[in-house]
Amino acid sequence: MRKGLMITTAVGIAALAYAVTANAADKLKVGVTATLEGTYTVLGEDGMRGYELAVEAHGGKVAGREIETIVGSTDASPDSALRAAKKLVEQDKVDMLISPLSGAEGIAMRDYSKTQPQITVMNASSGALETTYGDPAAGVTPSPNFFRTNLDGAQWQAGLGDYAYNVKHYRKIATVGEDYAFVYTQVMGLTVEFCKAGGQITKRFWVPLGTKDFASVISALPDDVDAIYLGLGGADAVNFLNQYQQAGGNAHLMGGSIMVDQTVLSSKGKAKDALIGTIAASGMADNDPNPKWQAFVKAYQQHAKTGYFKNAFSGPSLLAISYYNSADAMFKALDEVHGDLSNNNKRFREALSKIVLDAPNGKITLDENRQAIGTNFVTEVVKNDKGDLVSKVVKVIPNVQERLGFSKAVFDKFVPPGRDNPPCKKTYD
Secondary structure (H helix, E strand, O other): OHHHHHHHHHHHHHHHHHHHHHHHHOOEEEEEEEOOOOOOHHHHHHHHHHHHHHHHHOOOEEOOEEEEEEEEEOOOOHHHHHHHHHHHHHHOOOOEEEOOOOHHHHHHHHHHHHOOOOOEEEOOOOOOOHHHHOEHHHOEOOOOOEEEOOOOOOHHHOOHHHHHHHOOOOOEEEEEEEOOHHHHHHHHHHHHHHHHHOOEEEEEEEEOOOOOOOHHHHHHOOOOOOEEEEEOOHHHHHHHHHHHHHOOOOOEEEEOOOOOOHHHHOOOOOHHHHHOOOEEEEOOOOOOOOHHHHHHHHHHHHOOOOHHHHHOOOOOOHHHHHHHHHHHHHHHHHHHOOOOOHHHHHHHHHHHHOOOEEEOOEEEEEOOOOEEEEEEEEEEEEEOOOOOEEEEEEEEEEEEOOOOOOOHHHHHHHOOOOOOOOOOOOOOO
């Protein structure tokens, strides 16, 4: 009996060794989605640049397996994200999925990931709060196989409201934002901090994603405010700035995270010059002196001008660093477990949950909802010595958590953020 057991065990070990060897020879299929169509095309392209830098930083291999990338194109709508993800997961049979880029896409991907327990989804850069927090009042819970290594939209506004009120001495502002989940989350982060400090938000304007004509909004902007906050991105941001300047607008501006990164600051024409002096907040800053950030910028700038890098910006955007960090965290966790994706990725997800990522834009850890805790930067747009517009660090906010310092009972009242939620109040207790 014992001899038979030993033979059986030996055969089992040999078979396992063969399986591991064969598996190591297989490529690791990674699906990636990006907004390569529509208003956010330039954001999607820069996200892919960040992803490619991560693949190259790992030598194109993870746990001894060559990385094969399959890309799915979206237009920032939930339906397009689902179509792309379903193809990658159900037809292409990818081992891992990095998706999506945009906020409303993220909520859709949260729900889709729950139907695919065999695969781990790494958020690419989307920032809607509900994607990882869920909606407690509606009984919607986070997905156990969805991980986000970037801050959400509200976390990306940490420090801005306080800086606007106490340093810039803005007392009344109006907001203009794209009418969807990510910008609701951004305005939420601004609101709870600015209003708690004593500020007022007198008017909130919402425009559809892909708006071409901003004339009615610009003509309705109030004159009795100290600044106008712009929660716009991509082509929407450039269109607004062009029309705002043509209308003679000259108010102080404040910016959401994708209003003042290189997806807008590197755009053609002079409309972007209206952003000089604009304060904003984001998970990165162009002139961050951190050596790791500077090395990341150098790698981006010196990359061969081929593929997605053919029309690269003067420096990486928020999308580039978010995609980079998502891929980097995924690859490092896979290396740690030697590529073990058995038992619905159990060991891999455990390693990913505990990861401490020494990222170019600061240390990143994950909370109980697999949501990033990290560093945020309050910035101001300036022109550098080369004549390029860049975001300059004016304040660093470390260890920003998803509840923004509020108790769960208080924070849950902000969920889900919307056109008028949360209200502007001095106290939220």
